[in-house]
Amino acid sequence: MKPNLPVLRHISLSADNTFGIAAVADALMEISDAAQLAALAADPQWSAMPRLILGGGSNLVLSDQIPRLVLKMTGKGIAISAEDADYVYVTAQAGERWHDLVRWTLAQGLGGLENLSLIPGTAGAAPVQNIGAYGLELKDVFSHLEAWDFESRTVRRFTLEECCFAYRDSIFKQAWKDRAAILSITLRLPRRWTPKLAYADLQKYFADRDMATLSATEISDGVVQIRQQKLPDPAVIGNAGSFFKNPVVSAAQHAELQQAFPALVSYPAGEQFKLAAGWLIDQCGWKGQALGAAGVYHKQALVLVNLGGATGADIRALAQKIQQDVQNRFGVLLEPEPVFV
Known part of the structure; x- marks a missing residue:
């Protein structure tokens, strides 16, 4: 029996891209897990249609018309998935807001992501361009991810090396563009945390503080303040x-x-x-x-x-x-x- 897929037609994406461009997609489906992608792959009507994988829409410039099936990644959940003597491994589903993930790790007493605070977008979109800020890139704290492969119709695991991270780049912007839908990412956070404060803006912001005593949460708060002073809120502009x-x-x-x-x-x-x-x-x-x-x-x-x-x-x-x-x-x-x- 053919699966009944919840595909919406002629949907505005103005609220789904941070530029606020009034784009309209031919079709859109919200994806929370691999089972939905497997069902999509089994449906010839939708599996043959050109795709656009959508996270938070914070790294896109959309045309007025999007003649594609937009797959909006909405999976939720953050958890500590493994631990060893040196690291704590945190797994986040693709639809989690990146900043929410950063704050969640800080609430667990885990440092390592604080320099990447307030970056817009989702956890699943973060590896695509190897997000980075204030002297830290995603690759520095990355363990692995799981993604749906539209060609093999299976879930595939990508290691740090397989992601081919570079400056604002990855395999998901190159050879695997439109071939993979990232389902979850797993980050490797150090038990023995040390702050990264070499970036000039951080040095200036914390100039009157004893940097050796700063906590990861205090650094995160500082990064938020710096970003808010320099960058406009997408909800406003x-x-x-x-x-x-x-x-x-x-x-x-x-x-x-x-x-x-x-x-x-x-x-x-x-x-x-x-x-x-x-x-x-x-x-x-x-x-x-x-x-x-x-x-x-x-x-x-x-x-x-x-x-x-x-x-x-x-x-x-x-x-x-x-x-x-x-x-x-x-x-x-x-x-x-x-x-x-």
């Missing part, structure tokens, strides 16, 4: 957080740029250098400026915002104009973090 990756350049190119622009903001990255994309954009005069209904946030040039009624095409046009201006002035191509759909 539509945005996707930092829009561009910080570009990485060779030592030779860095030296040339530093000679031409002595105030250049950059950081060593191995034998290369990472440039501050926000600074590059600001130097091109874009902070606080707009192009139609899309604009650049007045407090942080790295954030593009929906000023009201912006479409995905509006956001794309603004992003491309900024890329062009930065490349013309600095010879550096900025790469967007969000995925255009």
Whole structure:
């Protein structure tokens, strides 16, 4: 007997993407477990339709029309799944809000995620772009995840190495894009926690404190305060957080740029250098400026915002104009973090 799948038709996604773009999906199904995906795979009407895996919608720029089956990952649950002498392993279902997961671990007395506080999105979406902030990336605390493989129609486990994490990148943005739906992630948190406070913003924020006495919760609270001061609340102003990756350049190119622009903001990255994309954009005069209904946030040039009624095409046009201006002035191509759909 053919399964009766709860697929909704012609659904607005305006509340399901942090830019607040008024996109409409041809079809949408909420997914809480692998059994629903198995049922979907058995239905030829829906299994053949192009898919979009949706978490919190915080890393997407949507078109007005989405001719796909949107699979909204809604599974809930957080638990300590294993322990050993050095680590506590925490498993979260894909639909859990990332910040809720961070606060849950802190409530259990577990440090390790505090630098990643208040990052929008869900636990299941976090590995896709290897989220990171304030000197920490997901890969630094990652153990493994489980995902549905649409080709083999089975649940597959991915280790840290198999995820191929890189700067704001993973196998789920590359070879496994649209092939896997992440169901849960498991993080490895240290029993002997030590704070990571080398990032300049954290040093400045805690300058009047004895950093050796700070708790993980206090650091989390500080990160929240810093983010709220610099980044707009998506519930108030539509945005996707930092829009561009910080570009990485060779030592030779860095030296040339530093000679031409002595105030250049950059950081060593191995034998290369990472440039501050926000600074590059600001130097091109874009902070606080707009192009139609899309604009650049007045407090942080790295954030593009929906000023009201912006479409995905509006956001794309603004992003491309900024890329062009930065490349013309600095010879550096900025790469967007969000995925255009």
